Amino acid sequence: MTLLIPDGQTHTRTRDRAGVRVRVCSSRIGFTVLLLATAGLYLWGLGASNWANAYYSAAVQAGSQSWTAMFFGSSDAANAITVDKPPAALWVMDISARLFGVNPWSVLIPQALMGVATVAVLYAAVRRVSGPGAGLLAGAIMALTPVAALMFRFNNPDALLVLLLVVAGYCTQRACEKGASRWWLIAAGVAVGFGFLAKMLQALLVLPALAGSYLVAAQRPLRRRITDSLLAAVAVVVSAGWYVLVVDLWPAGMRPYIGGSQTNSILELALGYNGIGRLTGDEPGGLGNLNHDVGWGRLFGFGMGSGIGWLLPAALICAVAGLVITWRRPCTDPTRAALILWAGWLFVTAAVFSYMNGIVHPYYTVALAPAVAAAVAIGAALLWQRRRDIRSAAALAGAVAVTAALAVVLLGRHGDWMPWLRVVVTVGGSGAAALLLVAGRLHRRVAVLVAGLATVSCLLAPAAFSLATAASPHSGALPSVGPSHGGHGSITGGGLLSAPNPRPDLIGLLKQGADEFTWTAAVVGSNNAAGYQLAAGAPVMAVGGFNGTDPSPTLGDFVRYVDEGRIHYFIVGPTVMMGHRTGSDTHESTAIREWVEGRYPELTVDGTAVYDLTQTPASSQPAHSSGPRCAHLRAPA
Incomplete structure (x- = not known):
């Protein structure tokens, strides 16, 4: 069966199809x-x-x-x-x-x-x-x-x-x-x-x-x-x-x-x-x-x-x-x-x-x-x-x-x-x-x-x-939009906004003998720990988590880790908390820092206070746990 279509209609349909294709x-x-x-915008630089x-x-x-x-x-x-x-x-x-x-x-x-x-x-x-x-x-x-x-x-x-x-x-x-x-x-x-x-x-x-x-x-x-x-x-x-x-x-x-x-x-x-x-x-x-x-x-x-x-x-x-x-x-x-x-x-x-x-x-x-x-x-x-x-x-x-x-x-x-x-x-x-x-x-x-x-x-x-x-580099916990002078574009610094950028002597110290320890170092706050860990390539314990307020590890846990030779250094990093603190939820990290500072001699490396936890303590001060000891003892993964 042959379908006859008037010329005008044929041209119209052809134009319509061409228009659709275009x-x-x-x-x-x-x-x-x-x-x-x-x-290009998201990958550039x-x-x-x-x-x-x-x-x-x-x-x-x-x-x-x-x-x-x-x-x-x-x-x-x-x-x-x-x-x-x-x-x-x-x-x-x-x-x-x-x-x-x-x-x-x-x-x-x-x-x-x-x-x-x-x-x-x-x-x-x-x-x-x-x-x-x-x-x-x-x-x-x-x-x-x-x-x-x-x-x-x-x-x-x-x-x-x-x-x-x-x-x-x-x-x-x-x-x-x-x-x-x-x-x-x-x-x-x-x-x-x-x-x-x-x-x-x-x-x-x-x-x-x-x-x-x-x-x-x-x-x-x-x-x-x-x-x-x-x-x-x-x-x-x-x-x-x-x-x-x-x-x-x-x-x-x-x-x-x-x-x-x-x-x-x-x-x-x-x-x-x-x-x-x-x-x-x-x-x-x-x-x-x-x-x-x-x-x-x-x-x-x-x-x-x-x-x-x-x-x-x-x-x-x-x-x-x-x-x-x-x-x-x-x-x-x-x-x-x-x-x-x-x-x-x-x-x-x-x-x-x-x-x-x-x-x-x-x-x-x-x-x-x-x-x-x-x-x-x-x-x-x-x-x-x-x-x-x-x-x-x-x-x-x-x-x-x-x-x-x-x-x-x-x-x-x-x-x-x-x-x-x-x-x-x-x-x-x-x-x-x-x-x-x-x-x-x-x-x-x-x-x-x-x-x-x-x-x-x-x-x-x-x-x-x-x-x-x-066009602006961004780092830290609080990036912001806009030109570099309006954003947190610095790649250095520490605290809540940025992780520390350790210098060569401190990096070398953290790498030395790192394989012999579960954690090459411990420091209060996850941002601080991140900076040292990325530089050293070895695990660094974040005492208290992101804000330094998590009750992990307890003082008792930390002391046991030190006694077992699982942590090499304790670093006193930049303060990671700002604003007011709630209740006593910063007690464990504060207690751990005070225990380390009162027991071990301070070593200054590249302007940073470091404590070697494998050295003989400068004080025989006993450790007192502020709470029940945690059971989450972990072996290196």
């Missing part, structure tokens, strides 16, 4: 450029940060030397104590270090690659509901958010956490689609569960948004939606709980002490120091609440504003406008479902970060970046489609104007750094906002130019800040 090719090229540019957060780099070094240390996330290969987070993020770096050796690049490259993967998954999620243009916009916003440029070039657990949460968001979107398997929602639960193994309860902040979007918008009967949600909840518990159960059941005497807890308990760590305590400020072993900026203004303050604040108002405007536009659509509308997901993620996480009373650091806000990017992209795409409606045009114009004004304020906090940028953003943002009001009446090509001007005006300032962040 659009597909353009979107693929745009996606490739996006990923290459993101990789990465080695300048050296060990970045030495606390985690030392744990990677330990994990590359001991499978036990790798599994538990120990600070040292002799397994004295763990880091104060679960070890999933360390596992990624441990594998890299085992393959390519322990060096700054093997530690940091996985973080950058996780950043590229996050941008790719976010692009895919937004593209499914709003098209490739919106997907590219979301990916660009994500990549150019300054706090993302900071944390995807740094070795904290946040990079893995954000990647897993974005994967969970993508899987939830897929689960809401018609005919989708329930395994998509279960996969989302697994991603959140493993996010828990990266940073504990912070991973659960997205659950209300994921569950809400599926229960409201999934194209399933209500009974099926409820059943699937329960199965996904089980997936979260299983994928997170297996590790908690294993550690909890593991005999305490055969594993390291759980850093960050006061009772050697991973449940206490999850629910206390890394859980409810972060909200209330009552964190056993913590340093108390050092923040006095509780409220919504925190996200725009001097700490968090430069990292995440740039597009927050635009995200709110676009999300609300998008929900209004889709309000009368069927509950199963994919765009509406996506808006519920990303806007819910944004609101819940922003509220918690704004009002938590415990330890909170500006870089935590990287968890907001995907939600900000998706909300802006999806909402802006809806508004642009309706730009002939003055209400949509006004919402777009308002979002651009507010973003430009906020950028000028945030840039103004950094003095003379690129003052011309404020002028450019002001002029470009004002002009774009005015033109957007009449964009619906402009020729299509002119309107596209206006959209481009608006996009550049909104992204120029955070992009410049991201480039400045990438």
Whole structure:
């Protein structure tokens, strides 16, 4: 049978197919450029940060030397104590270090690659509901958010956490689609569960948004939606709980002490120091609440504003406008479902970060970046489609104007750094906002130019800040965004922010005979221990864990280790604690230091006080344990 088609219709179909091929090719090229540019930004000059957060780099070094240390996330290969987070993020770096050796690049490259993967998954999620243009916009916003440029070039657990949460968001979107398997929602639960193994309860902040979007918008009967949600909840518990159960059941005497807890308990760590305590400020072993900026203004303050604040108002405007536009659509509308997901993620996480009373650091806000990017992209795409409606045009114009004004304020906090940028953003943002009001009446090509001007005006300032962040080395426990004079870019120094950088004579002393001891040295605080351990390449005991407040080892344990010849030196490192101390939780580390100083002669090496614990004590002062002796005696792994 022959089908006869009029010539005009044949030409029309040919043109349509050609147009589709061009659009597909353009979107693929745009996606490739996006990923290459993101990789360049996150990989460029990465080695300048050296060990970045030495606390985690030392744990990677330990994990590359001991499978036990790798599994538990120990600070040292002799397994004295763990880091104060679960070890999933360390596992990624441990594998890299085992393959390519322990060096700054093997530690940091996985973080950058996780950043590229996050941008790719976010692009895919937004593209499914709003098209490739919106997907590219979301990916660009994500990549150019300054706090993302900071944390995807740094070795904290946040990079893995954000990647897993974005994967969970993508899987939830897929689960809401018609005919989708329930395994998509279960996969989302697994991603959140493993996010828990990266940073504990912070991973659960997205659950209300994921569950809400599926229960409201999934194209399933209500009974099926409820059943699937329960199965996904089980997936979260299983994928997170297996590790908690294993550690909890593991005999305490055969594993390291759980850093960050006061009772050697991973449940206490999850629910206390890394859980409810972060909200209330009552964190056993913590340093108390050092923040006095509780409220919504925190996200725009001097700490968090430069990292995440740039597009927050635009995200709110676009999300609300998008929900209004889709309000009368069927509950199963994919765009509406996506808006519920990303806007819910944004609101819940922003509220918690704004009002938590415990330890909170500006870089935590990287968890907001995907939600900000998706909300802006999806909402802006809806508004642009309706730009002939003055209400949509006004919402777009308002979002651009507010973003430009906020950028000028945030840039103004950094003095003379690129003052011309404020002028450019002001002029470009004002002009774009005015033109957007009449964009619906402009020729299509002119309107596209206006959209481009608006996009550049909104992204120029955070992009410049991201480039400045990438150009600055960052180290220590509290990295910050921006140019080098505004961040903790020094690779030397000590204390809470940075690990010590020992000089050659001290390094040589620590290496001498290190194989004859379980720990070549002990020092109060994990950051101090990390600096010496990375330099010497041998285990260094972190007395008291990260803050020096964990009751491990007790004085009795420490004395026994010394008597058994397991510790060579005790180093009096820089003070690792700041702020007020809670209760008597610093007693053990203080008692150990006082016992050493009162019993052994001091040796000064490269300006650092060192005590050789193998020498005859200068004093016969007896040791008195301040509490019950711990049973967790460990042999070298």
